[in-house]
Amino acid sequence: MRKYLHLYKMSIQDHFSDAGKTFVWILVGAAESFVMAFTWLVITKNQAKVGDFNSGEVIAYYLFLFITWYIIGGVFHQIMGDQIKTGQLSSLLIKPIFPYAKAILGEQGWKTFGLITGLPLLVLFILVFNQHLEINLSWQNVLFCLPAVVMGAVLFGLVEFILGNIVIWTQNNSGLHNLNDLVYMIFGGYLAPIALLPPVIQSLSNILPFRYAFAWAIDIFQGHLSSQQLVSGYIVQIIWIIILFIFARWIYTKGLRQYEAFGN
Amino acid sequence: MKPSAIKYLKIYWRLTKLSVMSQIEYRFNFFTEGFASFLDLILYLAFIEIIFNASSTVAGYTRFEIMLIYGLSIIARSLTNRLFFTNLREISMMANRGELDHFLTKPISTLFLISTHKFSFFTFFDTLLGVILTALALRGLELSLSVSDILLIAVSLILTAITFFHVILSFMSFSFWLGDINHSYWIYTALHGISRLPITAFQGFSRFIFQTLLPFILFGAVPAAIVLDRIEASTLLGILLSVLVWIIVGQFMWRKGLASYSSSGG
Numbered sequence: 001m002r003k004y005l006h007l008y009k010m011s012i013q014d015h016f017s018d019a020g021k022t023f024v025w026i027l028v029g030a031a032e033s034f035v036m037a038f039t040w041l042v043i044t045k046n047q048a049k050v051g052d053f054n055s056g057e058v059i060a061y062y063l064f065l066f067i068t069w070y071i072i073g074g075v076f077h078q079i080m081g082d083q084i085k086t087g088q089l090s091s092l093l094i095k096p097i098f099p100y101a102k103a104i105l106g107e108q109g110w111k112t113f114g115l116i117t118g119l120p121l122l123v124l125f126i127l128v129f130n131q132h133l134e135i136n137l138s139w140q141n142v143l144f145c146l147p148a149v150v151m152g153a154v155l156f157g158l159v160e161f162i163l164g165n166i167v168i169w170t171q172n173n174s175g176l177h178n179l180n181d182l183v184y185m186i187f188g189g190y191l192a193p194i195a196l197l198p199p200v201i202q203s204l205s206n207i208l209p210f211r212y213a214f215a216w217a218i219d220i221f222q223g224h225l226s227s228q229q230l231v232s233g234y235i236v237q238i239i240w241i242i243i244l245f246i247f248a249r250w251i252y253t254k255g256l257r258q259y260e261a262f263g264n
Numbered sequence: 265m266k267p268s269a270i271k272y273l274k275i276y277w278r279l280t281k282l283s284v285m286s287q288i289e290y291r292f293n294f295f296t297e298g299f300a301s302f303l304d305l306i307l308y309l310a311f312i313e314i315i316f317n318a319s320s321t322v323a324g325y326t327r328f329e330i331m332l333i334y335g336l337s338i339i340a341r342s343l344t345n346r347l348f349f350t351n352l353r354e355i356s357m358m359a360n361r362g363e364l365d366h367f368l369t370k371p372i373s374t375l376f377l378i379s380t381h382k383f384s385f386f387t388f389f390d391t392l393l394g395v396i397l398t399a400l401a402l403r404g405l406e407l408s409l410s411v412s413d414i415l416l417i418a419v420s421l422i423l424t425a426i427t428f429f430h431v432i433l434s435f436m437s438f439s440f441w442l443g444d445i446n447h448s449y450w451i452y453t454a455l456h457g458i459s460r461l462p463i464t465a466f467q468g469f470s471r472f473i474f475q476t477l478l479p480f481i482l483f484g485a486v487p488a489a490i491v492l493d494r495i496e497a498s499t500l501l502g503i504l505l506s507v508l509v510w511i512i513v514g515q516f517m518w519r520k521g522l523a524s525y526s527s528s529g530g
Contacts, residue, residue: 024448031454039457042465043315043322050318175296175386182303191307196314 003097004105011109019117026114030121033066037129051196056134057222061193063125063133064218070115072153072214074107076100077180080164081173087261100164104157141223144230148217151237156213158244161252168255183208189215195224206233209240275372276380283383294386301389308334308397323465328404329492330462335398336417337459337484342390344425348379349449352432356439356446362527375518379429409491417487424482427507428452430514431478437514440521459483463499475499479506 015022037059044055053061080103083089092099126133163180167173185191186201188210194202205211216233219225225233288294312334316327325333355378358364367374367381402408409417432452439445459480466474466481474480482503489495 020442021444021447024445024451028447028450028454031451032457035455035457038470039461042461043319045323047319170290170292172290172293175290175293175300178300179296179303182300182307186303186307186310191311192314196317198310198313201310 004101007097007101007105008109011106012112013109014106015110015113019113022110022113023117025110026118026121029066029069029114030118030125033062033125034128036065037062037125041129041132052224053193053196054134056132057136058193058196059129060133060135061218061222063122063129063135064221065190065214066118066125067115067122068149068152068214068217070111070118071149072156072217074111074156075160076103076107076157077160077164077173078177079103079106080161081167084164084167084259085171089259090261093256100161103164104161136223138223141221145217145220148212148220148234148237151241152213152217155209155237155241155244158241158248159209159213161248162244165248165251165255168258184210184213187211188213189218193224194219206236209244212237212240272372272376275377279380280383284385287385297386298389301393304390305393305396308338308393323462325462325464328401329488330460331397331401331404332491333462333484333488334460335394335396335401335484336487338394338397339391340394340421340424340483340487341456341459342387342394343421344428345384345387347383348425348429349432349452350384351379351382352429352436353446353449354378354382355433355436356444359439359521359525360444364525365527368525374522375433405492407491413491416490420482420487420490423503423507427479427482427510430510433514434510434517437517437521440524455480456483459485461485463489463495476502476506479503 040050040055040058040062044050044058047055049055050058080100083092083100083103089099092102159180163173163176166176170176186197187205187208189205191197194205194211194215197205205215212233216237220230312327312331315322315330320326322330355364358367358378364374367377370377432449435448435452436446455478458474459482461481463475463481463485479486486495486499486503489499
């Protein structure tokens with residue numbers, strides 16, 4: 001366990017030593033949230049409500065998306081894919097650690113760095129949209145939301161791990177990367193709160209795993225769910241984690257048998 | 265046509281052919297890219313649906329007018345990205361690895377070769393998606409494009425390409441002094457979402473930023489406003505001024521940067 005903790009610490013140090021580059025990535029994430037919040041500001045200019053949401057809650061939703069990215073998110077499947085494609089995995093396989101540990105923990109270090117350095121941007125977001133934000137803090141919602149955040153991070157990580165392993169068969173996963181982004185946009189609540197989506201997409205979102213990474217935790221935090229929805233949602237989230245875990249293990253062992261490196 | 269123009273066209277054709285061949289080599293990727301574009305269409309239609317469930321108009325624009333902005337914006341983005349922009353961000357990487365030498369020693373324009381050396385074939389799917397959305401919007405608006413409309417859209421597309429070519433070139437030229445900053449390209453893509461809002465959505469400070477300083481409205485809002493006959497002469501004048509300024513800044517930064525290039529790195 002200590003060696004993994006060490007890798008994580010090293011990753012944070014790396015990001016601090018290359019702070020400029022990492023900060024630009026944080027700006028990218030912030031820019032997306034600003035654009036979406038601005039878009040909703042224009043849409044709801046003369047409206048108090050959007051579906052079951054107050055317009056201020058919709059804008060706050062994008063603020064929470066920005067924050068949760070640094071707790072739940074962190075894309076590492078491309079790093080895994082590159083390790084496979086370039087043959088770097090060969091040298092990682094002979095080390096006494098999990099071969100993808102550096103890829104996964106490197107991204108966790110990035111998230112920690114992002115959470116710290118993203119604070120000024122968070123303040124800026126609040127200042128810019130101050131008059132239009134509606135945040136109803138309730139300890140009950142915060143408490144219920146915490147397990148959803150932790151399990152959301154596990155679920156997101158498992159999907160990333162599976163996507164990374166697929167490169168062993170496909171050699172290139174840029175298409176899969178775009179597809180994954182879009183699926184999260186549509187069914188994962190990146191585009192808009194799930195409750196505002198058309199009914200067909202809402203129904204699919206409830207069944208598919210993507211909602212349970214980010215949107216689920218934010219929905220709980222914003223207090224939009226009944227106790228019955230809360231229980232059933234948690235059950236679906238747990239079921240998906242189990243399914244994805246089994247699949248991730250299977251694809252990992254199968255992939256290692258299939259993996260071959262050549263060249264210099 | 266001048267012989268040099270023919271030479272450049274021939275080179276461009278060869279580079280494009282090579283890029284396409286290397287990209288369709290990965291079949292699985294080809295299908296996932298295609299499917300992703302199909303999902304993109306659902307995404308845009310769903311978002312327009314959400315918007316108009318919440319409001320009857322957006323900054324005075326109706327459902328199909330907004331769809332027209334989306335369609336035209338996607339077409340402009342896919343064409344400009346495919347032709348130049350994804351290549352321009354490589355300036356930053358190449359300048360820091362000393363790889364620019366490879367381009368500088370060729371007997372043709374360095375900027376031409378850098379900006380066209382890879383052709384992003386898959387964005388063709390996005391162009392198709394933009395055309396579908398535009399057609400759906402025009403049908404909904406019961407409008408048909410006249411020859412002059414098409415010409416004006418083409419002019420707007422060229423202006424978009426010229427402006428953002430120089431915007432990205434200016435930023436990437438900083439890498440000659442600051443090191444590899446190619447990832448800052450993603451700020452441009454992140455801000456691109458703003459181009460799907462109508463001109464009337466921007467007031468005060470946001471108007472200055474997105475109409476004058478970084479005229480993202482050129483992608484979709486301006487050509488749509490031209491088709492819908494909802495654009496003011498003063499807006500067009502401001503955009504033209506911005507285009508001119510970006511050409512000067514872009515060319516200046518590139519030349520200055522290139523003069524500082526020392527071919528260091530691996």
